Amino acid sequence: MRIGWLGIGAAVGLLTLSVSESVPVAQEAAGAGQPVAGAPAQGRGGRGARGGGRGAPAATESKPTPRWPDGRVNLSQAPGIKGFWNVASGSPIGPGGLPGNLTLDQVPFQDWARALYDYRRERGGLDDPLARCQPAGGMRFFTVPNGMEFIDQPELSRIFIIDGENRDWRRIAMEPGRQHPSEDELVPSYFGDSIGHWEGDTLVVDTVGYNEKFWFIRGGLPHTRFMHLIERFTRTDFDTLKYEVTIDDKGAYTRPWSGGWNIKWQYTNYDGSPGGEIHEYFCIDNERDSQHFAGK
């Protein structure tokens, strides 16, 4: 009997492995920060954000969403509680993300975009600009590892989002009534022009002005300069940030579509040691991979 249960558990694991390696797209990256089986449910402690590591406190229910004295939601550290968001992976499609995520076949690709996507996949990610240390543009900002924090500056009507990955950052303008520059004035960029506002406890960010030099998700979903992202950030409890995004790109898709994933709070340093602080990671420091990239 004992070995029977072991066998069942192992078979489930084998099935998981089989599925995880046959998923078609960026979806194997979905489920950012989702605890793995046997890991603390709240993403607390652990080596990385997943699993109990040295100095990890016992798993407990998450604390409530923290708030500033004026009642606004605090999207980052609370006084006396260090940590950061463990943006390690994620995808707007596939079953590992939010319940309403589309499957790959439901994504409303234009024909050329689907063909390009399939080509990128066939090439095994060989052409991914991020693999050559280019910035993680668009929503990919929230899928690369090394930690992420919000710096809320209401007195200056802005919110910064900073990433440990290449020490990238985004600036969200929060001035009431602010408009994007005209298309002629926009300089296409990796993170675009972002304007935010609060809808209740949700930060809503509207961004345009992207360049076409990045893959907005690791699987290689195409986009064009017309891409317009609407992102919604909701801290549903202390340990969970729900990230929802609508991709509106008339150049690559036949209609706007949406997806998202949850991002978990990490209380330790990225390597699992005590501290809860993001660290320096520059991909360009010792990039030796691209000289060996090769097709099939």
Place this chain on the structure above:
Amino acid sequence: MTRTFYVVLICAAMAATREATLAHHSFAAEYDGNKPLNLKGAVTKVEWTNPHAYFYIDVRDEQTGKVTNWALEMGAPAVIQRSGWTRTTLHVGDVVIVEGSQAKNGTPHGNARSVTLASTGQRLGAGSSQGQGPAAEP
């Protein structure tokens, strides 16, 4: 069902639940899982750097006597620290046994899956991204 079968299944299950190793590139872009490596040699250099830690070993061909210096990639330092690595785990001169996969382009460059210190038998995972699939997020 034999006991061996269960052991294999359990190993597979453990692999399925391992932590993502988060390479900044897909395994398939650079390495060939069908070119397995099993190398033994002395460490000549260690680079404790992002985006990957590297070490280099001199490997002697037993038949020809030719010595080749291999470059072996591991995960980022912050990732492999979770497996017990530190900046000083390897020293120049240490003899190690490396399991992994060779680069597709056939150069003496590989992705290490595990490293065993010959002097102690200690075996450490090396943060390989093999098996994540081409789109596993970085």
